[in-house]
Amino acid sequence: MFKLNLKIALRNLFKNKVYAAINIGGLAIGLTAFVLLLLFVNHESSYDKWSPELKNVYQVREYHDFFTPDNKAYWQQRSESRIATVLKEKIPQFKYVTKASEGWGDGYSVKIDRNNPVIVKDIVDADSLFFKVFPYEFIDGDELTAINAPNTIVLKQSVAIQLFGTDKVIGRQLKLVRWRSDEGNLMTVTGVVKDPSTAESLAFNAITHTGERDTDPDQISNSNYTGIYVRAEKFLDTNVLNKSLLNVYVDYKKALLKARGTTYNEFYKEKNRKAGLKILPISEVYSTPSFSENWLAKIKPIIALSIFLLIISVINFVNLATAQSVQRAKEVGVKKVLGAYKKQLVLQFLMEAAIQTLTALFITIILVELLLPAFSNHFNVQLSFWHSDQLLSIISQLFGLFILITLLAGFYPAMVLAKYNPVKVLKGNYESGFGGIALRNGLVVLQFIIAVTFIIGIGVMYKQNHYMASKDLGFDRDKLINISTNYETGDSFVESIKRIPSVKYVATTTQVMGNTFNTSRELTFNNQKFDVNAVTVTMDALPALGVKVVTGRIFAKEYAQDTINSVVLNQSAANLLGKNLVGKTFTSGPKNDVFQVVGVIKDYNNESFEKAVLPTIYKVTHLGGSSNTNNLLVRFDNDHYQSAIKTIEAEWKKVYPDFPMIYTSVEDAFLKELKPSLRLMQIVVLFSIISVVLSLLGLFALSTFMAKRRTKEIAIRKILGASDLQIINMLNKSFMILVVSANLISWPIAFILTKKWLEGFAYRIDMPFWPFAIATLTSVIIAVFTVSLQARKAAVNNPVDALKYE
Amino acid sequence: MIELKNIEKYYANKGVKSYILRHVTTSIKQGEFVSIMGPSGAGKSTLLNILGMLEEPTYGEYHFMGEDVTAMKERQRIELYRNHIGFVFQAYHLIDEMTVAENIEAPLLYKKIPGSERKSRIADVLDRFNMVAKKDLFPNQLSGGQQQLVGIARALVAQPSIILADEPTGNLQSTQAEQIMDLFKKLNQEEGITILQVTHSEKNAQYGNRILTIEDGVIKEDISVEKQM
């Protein structure tokens, strides 16, 4: 029986090749998007699962506002270094506590012998206990003592091979240079660890032990922030433990603040701050970023898109199979009077769905293999399918998907078929034995709702992206590069590049697109307290950026006062403080230093458009503290500055042979900020096109069946005198109602979704109307076109042919 | 074998009952060859469908081999299809995607007859109907008469005790029709299979031994055929 059913299934597929192709192809496309997503989700949820021992490893998180993007407090992955010592003493459940600080900037320069220096990212500096906490597998060296001595380094196997060409590198030396003028540390390789099979949240290429993590700052007023990780003896109830952790933390803070000449109450209670310390299982670290939403929230739109795509292709399948079931009605009727149970018939048709799903799944696997490189590239992850360590679980997921799709796609048509009343069917009365028209229409509507919503989405996203790309940023971003290095006044390198002909300005600021560092500062103006963002600049920074002056002036050499206590406000800060600010003064800092406002500039964007520009004060003076964040801005005065960059690079290499020069153009930094939403748009465009094509294929096939089913009616109408056009119109009308109602439903859905997306941007367009109009027009036109293609065929047929067969 | 008592069938339309069958009471014994005749729309097919349990009567009693059909569960009815009833249709109703041999095999699959026996039974019928050479053809490659032969072969292969045939020769030319009628007669006389056919043709009706005439849903005549041959 199974064999015979299989034969029938295959014969049916071959008989209706076009529909089979649409069905299987459509399903394969929907599945491909879904499987790619599945691979991505698998990858993202595989973090920190590479060793069973990791279940006893935790990350310490402190709640503070140091080094945050908006100067507000967050649960941060870097904690004050003294906490490690406190935890070691006070929490007996922690067997080992280690401090590990991720490298900053662009990475460290590694110089081996006389070779050219290379930049290596993610070099983590730890104390000697790192490998007691993290169970990395040593393939060379002694894991117990590897980083006991200072100036030792342990490399990942892959990195060792990349740097030395071999993983037999114990005893080899390399020089680690952390910035251009750093003399560098000569490190000895004491171990090589195996690269884990799955991703790590604390990703490193090398672990160094410089000794800097071994001690805390001598002066009580200084703090040092570092990652702290602990290894527990056995399983911990984090809820319970976090309570005692908080107690220990509050006690510690009280003592510390007292030593700093203030009190716990003054620091936290009066300022409405919250004190917090907790541990997080290492497996949750990746999915709990400090500032941004986690990966799952980030890819939510994409999850929704691929699920919708899968739904569309399943709907196609259901629709076509049900429409096609007319052709199988006789078979069902006959089999019933031959003594088939309903269950046997359902199983038969489910098997047919399974065959098609399986075929689709094979095509999917091929497509996934083909698309994976591009997909990995797009999402910046290394995904693999056949070579994945999770192959077994992927295969079981695919099997589950296969069962699910088979049931989703096959069950309804199978039920419809198996329910046929044999008398009606055998009398030749298919129509009445043929149900589910309402449902099929509903499904077509659903398909078009999704497709139209996608099209509207493209329109809105396109407009917003266009707006962002062409928005006036408030500064001039071309002919401007940012060299990644610190800049102290009087720096000889800087003085030398200032002499290069096309160089107009050389300056530094803590706030430039691509690398913005916000520090919060409290100021008192008119006896009122305000929190603003403070940016340290050099004299030339604001002219170099090309900011626009609203009132007053920006810094200039002619004013000696500028290096003493001048500040420039941006418009947001000015709005916060009041009117006519130029010449006014405010106080700030523990010593109540007095600052004078000399000018107000237009807000300029220095981060992505999701964030509003913060109220900011700019100052050249070091009065009240300053920051320095690896930005060296160079503004050129003509478009042919490439040769000037070459000259700068040559100059750099002469002075700093051990550290390569790294720079980006601010234009590139800007494009990088636009990338996430551009990326989302590209995906939405891709998905929209696929979903529209799928919906149209579905409509095409459905209208074919409709035309076929109404062949006799069409023939009779023609004999009665209907013109071809009238016939085409008649067939179109029934579909048009569906497409138009789908549009009406899509509008509010698309409106709500795109509005929500737009609200994620501080700088956004008003909701545009034309994407809605265009989506509707497009969907109607292509639907009419598709249906007419079929209707015309049916209409121009000779009516006699149709009637002869009856 | 079949007992009908007061069978009624009506369709209610807007409160008006339109009767298709009224007070149909009759019995059919094992081994009879009954022809049902009557004008178009008289209710012949409805009666045959009720006898074949494809439709339910609105009222009345129906016993098949001593069992009350109206009280039967779906499963039991399917068992009857598998073991006792064979259908032959005017439009043949072969499954287009199956070859001649596969069409004939289908009922045996539902009876769960083992493969070797299936093969020999199919070979037997094909041989008997002179269709061995055609066994791998699809229905659309056969003439109407040949298709109906396959339809009958399919009904016979499961060794039913009764064959229900609704205008089996309605689509056929007279020579082909004669061939089918001869076959029915042979099956009836040599194998004792009960046959119930609906026909419009006096001539075809003469092959059987009893004629039921239905008009407006009522049995008008019930006569037995004198054997002139």
Ligand SMILES: Nc1ncnc2c1ncn2[C@@H]1O[C@H](COP(=O)(O)OP(=O)(O)O)[C@@H](O)[C@H]1O
């Ligand atoms: N579903 C139905 N609803 C209403 N009337 C029906 C239905 N099916 C059949 N009939 C009517 O029953 C009558 C008998 O039909 P049928 O048994 O097919 O006649 P015959 O086979 O004798 O030509 C016809 O008048 C037909 O219109």
Ligand SMILES: [Mg+2]
């Ligand atoms: Mg009839």
